[in-house]
Amino acid sequence: MANKIIKVNNFSKEFNGQQVVTGLDFDVQEGEVFAFLGANGSGKTTTIRCLLGILKETKGELLIQDKHYSPEMSDFIGYLPEERGLYTSETVIDTMTYLGELKGMETAKARTWSYDYLQRVGLGDKAKLKIKKLSSGQQQKVQLGITIINNPKLLILDEPTKGLDPMNRTLLMDILLGLKKQGSTIIFITHQMEEVEKIADRLLMIKDGKRELYGNVTDIKKSFGEDRIILNFQGDLPENPDLYSITTSSSNAADLVPQAKVSTDQILHYLVAQPLKIIKFEVALPSLHEIFIKISQSDEK
Numbered sequence: 001m002a003n004k005i006i007k008v009n010n011f012s013k014e015f016n017g018q019q020v021v022t023g024l025d026f027d028v029q030e031g032e033v034f035a036f037l038g039a040n041g042s043g044k045t046t047t048i049r050c051l052l053g054i055l056k057e058t059k060g061e062l063l064i065q066d067k068h069y070s071p072e073m074s075d076f077i078g079y080l081p082e083e084r085g086l087y088t089s090e091t092v093i094d095t096m097t098y099l100g101e102l103k104g105m106e107t108a109k110a111r112t113w114s115y116d117y118l119q120r121v122g123l124g125d126k127a128k129l130k131i132k133k134l135s136s137g138q139q140q141k142v143q144l145g146i147t148i149i150n151n152p153k154l155l156i157l158d159e160p161t162k163g164l165d166p167m168n169r170t171l172l173m174d175i176l177l178g179l180k181k182q183g184s185t186i187i188f189i190t191h192q193m194e195e196v197e198k199i200a201d202r203l204l205m206i207k208d209g210k211r212e213l214y215g216n217v218t219d220i221k222k223s224f225g226e227d228r229i230i231l232n233f234q235g236d237l238p239e240n241p242d243l244y245s246i247t248t249s250s251s252n253a254a255d256l257v258p259q260a261k262v263s264t265d266q267i268l269h270y271l272v273a274q275p276l277k278i279i280k281f282e283v284a285l286p287s288l289h290e291i292f293i294k295i296s297q298s299d300e301k
Contacts, residue, residue: 002029005154005185006051011060013046013209020046021209024060033176033186035200035217039296043209044189045082045158052079052156064154075104078152082159082189084143088132092118092142095131096149103150110149117145121171136163144172148179155179157188161195173199193288203288205295212295221285224294227264229256231271232280243267252279 006028013021021043028034038044049055051062053069064073087095093114100110118124121141123134131139140163148155155176161169169192176186177199190196196203196217203220205213213220229244231237231254239246244256244267258267264283271278 002031004028005030005065006187007061007063007066008047008051009061009063011047011050011062012058013043013050013055014058019209021206024206024209024211026204026211026214028185028187029202030185031180031183032201033180033188033199035196035203036187036189037191037196037203037205037213037292038207042206044206047206048079048156048158048187048189052077075150076153078147078150078155080144080147080155080157080160082162084139086131086139086143086146089130091128091130092123092134093127096142096146099146100149105150113149114145117149118142120175121145121168137165137168140164141168141172144175148175151179151182151184153184155184155186157186159190160188161190161192169195193292196288205292207295207298213291217288218285221288221291224286224291225257227258227283227285229258229264229267230280230282230284231256231278233271234277234279235275237276238274240270243270 004027008024008026011021011024012019024043024047036044036047046055047062050057051064051069062068064077090098093111096114096117097107097111100114101107105113115124115127118127123138123141126134126138131142134142144157144160147157161172164172173195176188180186180199188195200217202216203213204211228247233252233254237246237249237254242259243262244258246254247257248255256267258264268281271281
């Protein structure tokens with residue numbers, strides 16, 4: 001069993017008498033990618049800030065390697081906050097080198113690493129530009145580089161793909177997976193459910209400061225319903241309420257949900273026998289996007 005690098009027990013936080021987080025329990029295992037999800041204002045950033053000692057918890061315990069956060073831990077922690085902070089009047093390379101030095105790196109090593117990273121993320125020709133000359137997406141890539149410059153053992157990212165286009169989001173995911181292979185533990189807060197589907201091992205979803213979902217991504221998806229069928233076709237899709245219900249449908253695509261005790265093989269055999277050309281027949285679990293919407297819109301119990 002993997003070691004627990006983070007343990008949060010019965011954590012609560014209130015501001016001016018208003019409860020923001022209530023009785024939150026979870027842990028993060030060493031070497032995993034852990035997604036922290038929830039609607040805006042649900043308490044995600046507050047939890048991270050208390051974990052890192054930026055805010056003081058009202059109740060409970062938040063531990064990193066069985067200890068409360070201390071400044072000495074910054075040597076192995078990389079934190080990318082939602083609010084960005086860069087020296088915009090300085091050049092990209094000087095800013096990255098300086099902040100690498102603050103994390104204990106030698107100047108030459110920090111500078112070489114920074115040049116290599118900028119080349120990798122398509123900013124090699126921007127190294128000597130002032131940061132204020134960069135687009136928001138380019139600044140975001142610089143901020144990420146500063147966060148991972150010292151190869152942190154624990155990486156905490158709050159909305160890391162904010163301001164990035166789809167191509168650069170894919171690049172970021174590749175970087176994160178590379179860090180995971182090197183042994184880093186990654187916690188990331190995001191609203192991009194497809195990113196969670198791609199790289200997360202486990203997740204925590206909170207609503208109004210309380211835990212709603214927690215555990216293995218696949219197990220959570222299975223708990224929200226049976227397999228559904230994603231169908232692309234040509235022709236007329238027949239209705240057959242004895243076998244399936246049609247949840248969404250267009251002229252050549254549909255989502256089907258099997259009826260109780262009906263297998264997806266039975267449905268496939270039935271459809272093959274119809275005057276219908278099947279282009280795609282995919283069995284899938286409910287998506288995290290669907291689950292997120294369902295949790296976010298559910299009434300209070």
